[in-house]
Amino acid sequence: MSPVTHGLLSWLLGNAPRDTTRRERVVVTAGGLIPDVDGLGAVPDVLTRALGVDPPTQLFSAWHHELHGLPFALVAAGGLGALVPCGRRARATALVLLAFHLHLLCDLVGARGPDDYAWPLPYLAPLSQAVLLEWSGQWALNAWPNFAITGAALAATVALALRRGRTFVECVSLRADAAVVAALRRRLGRGAPSPAPGAEGSPGPDPTPSPDPTPSEEAAP
Numbered sequence: 001m002s003p004v005t006h007g008l009l010s011w012l013l014g015n016a017p018r019d020t021t022r023r024e025r026v027v028v029t030a031g032g033l034i035p036d037v038d039g040l041g042a043v044p045d046v047l048t049r050a051l052g053v054d055p056p057t058q059l060f061s062a063w064h065h066e067l068h069g070l071p072f073a074l075v076a077a078g079g080l081g082a083l084v085p086c087g088r089r090a091r092a093t094a095l096v097l098l099a100f101h102l103h104l105l106c107d108l109v110g111a112r113g114p115d116d117y118a119w120p121l122p123y124l125a126p127l128s129q130a131v132l133l134e135w136s137g138q139w140a141l142n143a144w145p146n147f148a149i150t151g152a153a154l155a156a157t158v159a160l161a162l163r164r165g166r167t168f169v170e171c172v173s174l175r176a177d178a179a180v181v182a183a184l185r186r187r188l189g190r191g192a193p194s195p196a197p198g199a200e201g202s203p204g205p206d207p208t209p210s211p212d213p214t215p216s217e218e219a220a221p
């Protein structure tokens, strides 16, 4: 599936426990995106073709999905989990593992290429190619179920914005996130944010979005 869908779903997963901190949610979101790092070879492939390099690199076809497996999942979970303070690390690491595997599941069911190639997942790569995961019912990358899943994830994100006062934009900027939340609440006619757990560093209310462009509207009951 698209990185946007992977990012939305993993951010939502990071919100499943009500008391996750922003750092934990960012880490879990990264865990759901990181398998596609093995597709970055597409960049030099495009560049070398555009520049007329002969032969152009073939890094995408050689490497894409080589990190969509258990070995890299364990490395990513260990590395990303280490970014979370000690007392909360075990759960964050488990959520990263889960987000990583949610990414694999999404690719398994809905990432058939335009050439009808299923991009099977070598689950033990790059250590071994012995286990290839593939599903005969896999739909295309641009098929309607992917749009439906993305739409449902966006709807859940809006619901979280209204209820808990945050969106996935918090992964990039708290200030931008506050603006998005305020705009959604204005548009959807909702009042002040309810206190929600999730502040950076410790459980408890999220940091008040700051600056709030329309504090008076946020203060409505």
Ligand SMILES: [Zn+2]
Pocket: 001, 035, 036, 068, 103, 107
């Ligand atoms: Zn992927």
